[in-house]
Amino acid sequence: MAPKVKLPKPGELSIIDYSLPATDWMDTPVEFKPNTFCWGAKGKDLETLGLPNARDWNPSEEDWKLPENWEQTVLDGIAERLSKYRSFKIFMDICVRCGACADKCHFYISTGDPKNMPVLRAELLRSVYKRYFTKSGKLFGRLAGGRELTVDVLKEWWSYFFQCTECRRCSVYCPYGIDQAEITIIGRELLNLLGLNINWISGPAAACYKKGNHLGIEPHALTGIIDSMCDDIEDITGIRVNPTFNRKGAEILFVTPSGDFMGEPGIYTCMGYLMLFHELGLDYTWSTYASEGGNFGFFTSNDTAKRLNYKIYAEAKRLGVKYIIGGECGHMWRVLNQYMDTWNGPADFLEVPKSPITGTVFENAKSTKMIHISEFVADLIKHNKLKLDPSRNDHLKVTFHDSCNPSRGMGMFDEPRHIIKAVCNNFYEMPENTIREQTFCCGSGSGLNASENMEQRMRGGFPRANAVRYVQQKHGVNMLANICAVDRAALPALMNYWNPGVEVAGVTELLANALVMKGEKERTLDIRLNDLPGKGGNE
Amino acid sequence: MKALYSFLAVIVLILIATLGVNVANMSSVFGIIVPYLAFVVFVGGFVYRVIKWGKSPVPFRIPTTCGQQKSLPWIKQSKIENPTSALGVIVRMALEILFFRSLFRNTKTELKEGPYGPQLAYGSAKWLWFGSLVFHWSFLIIVIRHLRLFIEPVPFFVQMLDGLDGMLQIGLPPIYLTDLFFVVAVTFLFLRRILIPRVKYISLPADYFPLFMIFSIAVSGILMRYFYKVDIIAIKEFAIGLAQFHPVIPQGIGVIFYVHIFLVSVLFAYFPLSKLMHMGGIFLSPTRNMISNNRMVRHINPWNPVLEVHTYEHYEDEFREKMKKVGLPVEKE
Known part of the structure; x- marks a missing residue:
């Protein structure tokens, strides 16, 4: 592994050079600068997942240990995907290079690297498509925008398809709806045919496949983790919460990203679920087998994603629950909303979700039978089923970061805002071009939240951080709320760096901070076990 | 360089038509054979491309959601930007196709020195939207106007459009507004391509070529109508002849007419091979034309593969002892 490289100061990273290289992009070779790219996938993880060309390799070395005849593998892979995905075919064919997407990408805005413009990122693959799959490209080559597939082109793909977080912001502005996420997804599938994944994705995916979650937490350890959270909850509220695991006959299966099991501040969100469900007396169970809502397979290939996602419905069926509630996570909800039912449905063994507290039937999930925790909670609050004391959050000035996937792959905007406004007295929106469907990525999505690419993450998150900075300065915002486990893992570093x-x-x-539980003691601590200002704690 | 190649290609095409008609005396080739061939290639190629797209399935329902989802009854759904009904999709697509809805969102990102240090600002940027809209609508109206040459009697809607377009009654023949708009819009689209460094950097010869072609077609048409004032009666006879499959080469029409229809023919033939197919593709774009009812109605993937999975049994086999130790229920003791 390369030596640790020092992170440049924010003052240096915010000087962005938008000047263009003197050479045409086809003649500008890709560079691998330390601190801006991720380690290569490990052989053992690719083997666990049954993916091709399993071996250890290092992207900063010249030799990537590519399999024999790799060019043909890639070209066959493109041909196969053209026949399987209309999206791919159309997106390859109809881009007019108007440039509307260019300055919509957080990576372009923050690096000034023209190949981070979605249009050019797509062109990296489109040029090869043209050369080998279109008549004009076969005849006129470069004049028609085509180019040969070489090792350098492959390395360029790897670099830039792992500099795209599949956030879909570009596709909002594209006049034809061309979605770079879709192109990146297919580009990464092609790379995975050659074993060219990154370690931060294939490691968690392999762990999830065998152990049930990305972090590789084994069943006995998971119960221990949740148990110690219950100890903390008891310290805060005086109430002992007793969750169940793998319990057959429960009404509801709860699945959340494993990021909520370890590390701050994810664990506090998890404690929130435990407190809420206890307070409601919900008949629900956790699963150690389906202990992952997220899906790093989605950043590998659609097949891998489907194989990881399989566990959720399989476990719901085995346990005989009626429906499923999912925790706060971004890409997890893109997958659950737009892919799960197609891959592993129909979930005809489940029932249409119906809140046991309010009686609300969630018709919007009548096929998948899986609802989002924020939908469930917003409904409770609307029906006044929760006793809330928002003043416990008075020391917080909150803004809300719309995560990419629930925004542009689902459209969940008002539910979390409804909750925040009910549990906090101080809520401020970031500028309108940076929220809702125009929201900016945390810069670490789609499996890029490793540590070896920290400089790139801090860059990629700059537009998001810059918008937070605006409300921080203007309104004194000190809390960035979100509904995504990757955000909770990535944003603290980003805020620490920029804001x-x-x-x-x-x-x-x-919510848990504000939730007044039946029989709880006078609260003096918040969920983080810090003194609650103005509530008897030592301010 | 890339623009130059495309420019030269168009010049060559103009020369071919000029020399072919003037020197080689092949007016029937350029007046009859080439237009028919081009028409066949255009229609055949367009249909072929659309069928080719259509042959690939849409395995997943992947609309880009640009508004509030339908969830709880008291939360206002954005029925067009996140449509759950066919009507919503139709309106969404109509707005996209007729008014370039997504491009209307365009912003311009700028890094400035703000009161709190470097600050990203997102300004309004509607010029590309406006220029494109003027370009496409003018183009459409001009194409429809041309029907008056091919059909007798001229249909009412063509007459009406013609009248509207020429309503300013400046000069004789009256100046069509769309002719002006069209030339200005094409010029704008070209200038932004060469003047905005970023856009220049992403542009390919295939981006300049259609612009030069379209510009040349417009200019040759304008020259014919307003300056050379070619014999419109003769052209109409010729056009009707083409349309009714007994084409006759008219006498006394200058070479400019042949340049015009040769360029139009080449553009038509080039169309299915090029990015101009965005005209067809926009209708089929899965991020826009799908109903966003993912959790309500199951979408079927025709090639949904059967894959190896790690079942609960596998899992319990590996962890049974550890599970029993902490009291987790197991299937097999």
């Missing part, structure tokens, strides 16, 4: 003083919390943590 010190802003903390990060899941919406359910804020």
Whole structure:
């Protein structure tokens, strides 16, 4: 592994060079600068997942240990995907290079690297498509925008398809709806045919396949983790919460990203779920087998994603629950909303979700039978089923980060806002071009939240951080709320780097802070076991 | 360089038509054979491309959601930007196709020195939207106007459009507004391609070529109508002849007419091979034309593969002892 490289200061990273290379992009070779790319996938993980060309390799070395005849593998892979995905075919054919997407990408905005413009990122693959799959490209070559597939082109793909977080912001502005996420997904599938994944994705995916979650937490350890969370909850509220695991006959299966099991501030969101469900007396169970809502297979290939996602319905069926509630997570909800039912449905063994507290029937999930925790909670609050004391969050000035996937792959905007407004008295929106469907990525999505690419992450998150900075300065915002486990893992570092003083919390943590539980003791601590200002704690 | 190649290609095409008609005396080739061939290639190629797209399935329902989803009854759904009904999709697509809805969202990102240090600002940027809209609508109206040459009697809607377009009654023949708009819009689209460095950097010869072609077609048409004032009666006879499959080469029409229809023919023939197919593709774009009812109605993937999975049994086999130790229920003791 390369030596650790020092992170440049924010003052240096915010000087962005938008000047263009003197050479045409086809003649500008890709560079691998330390701190901006991820380690290569490990052989053992690819083997676990049954993926091709399993071996250890290092992207910064010249030799990537490609299989024999790799060019043909890639070209066959393109041909196969053209026949399987109309999206791919159309997106390869109809881009007019108007440039509307260019300055919509957080990576382009923050690096100034023209190949990070979605249009050019797509062109990296489109040029090969043209050369080998279109008549004009076969005849006129470069004049028609075509180019040969070489090792350098492959390395360029790897570099830039792992500099795209599949956030879909570009596709909002594209006049034809061309979605770079779709092109990146297919580009990464092609790379995976040659064993060219990154370690931060294939490691968690392999762990999830065997152990049930990305972090590789084994069943006995998971119960221990949740148990110690219950100890903390008891310290805070005086109430002992007793969750169940793998329990047959429960009404509801709860699945959340494993990021909520370890590390701050994810665990506080998890404690929030435990407190909420206890307070409601919900008949629900956790699963150690389906202990992952997220899906790093989605950043590998559609097949891998389907194989990981299989566990959720399989476990719901085995346990005989009626429906499923999913926790706060971004890409997890893109997958659950737009892919799960197609891959592993129909979930005809489940029932249409119906809130046991309010009686609300969630018709919007009548086929998948899986609802989002924020939908469930927003409904409770609307029906006044929760006793809330928002003043416990008065020391917080909150803004909300719309995560990419629930925004542009689902459209969940108002539910979490409804909750925040009920549990916090101070809520401020970031500027309108940076929220809702125009929201900016945390810069670490789609499996890029490793540590070896920290500089790139800090860059990629710059547009998001810059918008937070605006409300931090204007309104004194000190809490960045979100509904995504990757956000909770990535944003603290981002805030610490760009906007010190802003903390990060899941919406359910804020809810738990404000939730007045039956029989609880006078609260003096918040969910983080810090003194609650103005509530008898030592301010 | 890339623009130059495309420019030269168009010049060559103009020369071919000029020399072919003037020197080689092949007016029937350029007046009859080439247009028919081009028409066949255009229609055949367009249909072929659309069928080719259509042959690939849409395995997943992947609309880009640009508004509030339908969830709880008291939360206002964005029925067009996140449509759950066919009507919503139709309106969404109509707005996209007729008014370039997505391009209307365009912003311009700028890094400035703000009161709190470097600050990203997102300004309004509607010029590309406006220029494209003017370009496409003018183009459409001009194409429809041309029907008056091919059909007798001229249909009412063509007459009406013609009248509207020429309503300013400046000069004789009256100046069509769309002719002006069209030339200005094409010029704008070209200038932004060469003047905005970023856009220039992403542009390919295939981006300049259609612009030069379209510009040349417009200019040759304008020259014919307003300056050379070619014999419109003769052209109409010729056009009707073409349309009714007994084409006759008219006498006394200058070479400019042949340049015009040769360029139009080449553009038509080039169309299915090129990015101009965005005209067809926009209708089929899965991020826009799908109903966003993912959790309500199951979408079927025709090639949904059967894959190896790690079942609960596998899992319990590996962890049974550890599970029993912490009291987790197991299937097999």
